[in-house]
Amino acid sequence: MDNTEASVYLSQFIGKNLRIHTTDDRVFGGQMKCTDKDRNIILALTYEYRAPPADVIREAVEASGNPSVPVTWNSRYVGLVVVPGPHVKKIEFEDSGRSGVVL
């Protein structure tokens, strides 16, 4: 992919909702505003999601007896954030039609 192609490809996600997984196992869902060559990404209207602590999950599993019992993730609104490139593990594109596409 040359420079122009790459730019065109990335531009299509501007203003679209992305889900970014980070190295500390948080997920940030927000509207992509811009990015740079170091993969730093600016998200607007972002929510931060985090899995509950291990012992909470263990308790929930023990209580229900079902090893794949759903637990609710903690979420909080963080607004406009920069996700530093080195910490990005995975980026998902939230398409309104489909549930999510891994980029």
Add this chain to the structure above:
Amino acid sequence: MDPKMDSGFLLPNETLEDSYNVLAPILPEEVIGIMDQLLCYEMAWHTGYPLSQTLFTSVYIDKLLWPEPKTVEEAQFYRGDLPAGRRPGVLLEVLRAYCLALVKCCDFVIAKITGRDYFEEEDFCTHTYNRVLFVQVPLDVFLRELDAAVERMEDTDLEMSSSLRKAIISRLDFRRDFLRALDLDCPLEHLSNYWPPILSNLTSIFTTQQLGKTVPGSFSTKIQRRLASTVPPRPIVELEFKDAFEKLKQLCIDCEEATRFTSLEPDPLEYQSFLLVFASRAPTPLPYSRSYLATLLFHPQILNATSSLPLTDVRTLVLPCSTILSPANWSFSPPRNPLLPKPPRLQLALLVDEFIERTGQPYLDFWTALGQNTCRLRRMLTHVIGGWDQLQTDASIVDADLMRVVTEMGMRDEVMDSPLTVWVYQKKLWMIEKCVLLGFEQDIYLPDEYGGMYHFLSLISGRRKVVLEAISAHFVTRARQLQHADQLPEAADVEDGAQHIASLISEADGVSSLGAALASFYTVLLYLKVLPRPARPFSSQELRFELRMKPFLALQPPEVPPFKDWLDKVQPYGPYELPSPSFLADVQNADSQLWSNMDANIKRAKEAFSAVMKIGATNAKCGGVKEAWARDVKGVLASCVALGIAVAGVRSRVARSGGGIKMEVEMGVQGLGIGIEIPLMGTAKRYAEGWVVAKVVKG
């Protein structure tokens, strides 16, 4: 990842949420501990810290407020249904009632403070982080909860030592009284009944504080992650119980004092002196107390009194028993034919109305400034003075029209020259004086600037005195006219009014004389090189002068003397480093004009302030704050005496030193044995805060 940039950053093994269980049973000691801790945080918030670092660090309060409850019943330490066995116990219910009332207190406080002029994050933080503090829920709901809690506590089935029981009940009682007093809709007539019960209850809280047991786990900084997502948690503000208790007591005492405002004579000048005394209370009233007083001041019942405040002010000062302000003027109707001239009395009424309307904004600004703490009062005054300067120009236009109409009516001799301009000018000069005096009060000026600033102060109050003397002369003429016209009650009124003017004249005279005495005293000290003079490699005296005079430079007529004139006054013997030989001669001669002028000024100031004292608080329009007023005047008198002693001390030392002074003056050698102690602000070493009198000590 950077913990300073990322509010969601967690250390290894750190959890996002706290594991504190709010439904776990607690001991009565712990209830007391939590309640007292909450009180500490509440007061820390009152002193200006955000809720996120104070009350909102409580896990209990967090559970009550989030997720947002739709009703008060829903505001529990849990949401949804709980099995009967897991429901919170009696003590938790009591704590819940206390917390609910506390939250409502915060709501009232925010509403009161935001209702008046305040400065967000400078005075107070009103941010509630999207938590709704039961804005819609009326007061009685909380009172009911508290009453129910008290009943639960009084239940004999509840096993608990009686001292603990009493301690908890007294805290609930306090919260109920406090909540009532903070209520926004208290009727003016009953205001003074709200604060005394709180004060009487406070001691029992203080003495039982040691019964409590702190529960550190029930407060957490982690909640801040959910309150404000963009900043990482900041430490909890710890205010010791002793200090918090003092703050609370001060808040109640200040508010109680503020309620006296409603019983003042309906006179703007009385209001003014009350506000000034309130602002200079030590320690400085908290933002809530100030808003409390300001709300009273701007209460429709007070502001919309029968006659408008500026009008009363004008009448008191320049237009006693005058036809211009006669109520009858307002009863004339304009002629049907618009081409016919209006009756002269109607013209007067219209002109006065026009002026009063124009006065509105500057007048309001002035009152707003008076409602602030003294530091901001000084800064705001510098702007208010500008507004009044504009007003003075406009007043002169209205005055010209007034004079024309009055001349037509053939009563020119009943009215003084340009009364409205004089009124505005007098007030403006007073504000400039106040501004400078507040500067001294707050140690804005350095010791080597004292001379120059006191000289300026003396200049301004001298000018005010001249203006006031013209007013006084008018009062005398007016009283005589009324006596000749056999209007004896009116004549008596005018004579009473003249007492106020007399008080103002004496005060202006005193300020001017004492200012002049201090100015020459500090000038001599500068020449003797006993005042500290910081090295200022990058500034010049002219620039420093301009900086100090900045707020007054644009005024018309000009109040600030040209730099050259000012310099001649503050450096009468040439530069401080190299005074002319005549200084030596003068300073060593105890009978020289230099010293005799100083003595004369001190004497005159003493006489003037004694006269103010004699004319009394009521005539000074300080009847509502008699004690504070008397203390202030006595303080200034004491300052005069102290200055007399200081002057005598310096004079005798200089005289005794003989030739040594030459060395001292010419070479700046310290060796005369004159040392100077400047009493700093807030050390209670000044007799009057605005009058800095140096003390002469052995150097």
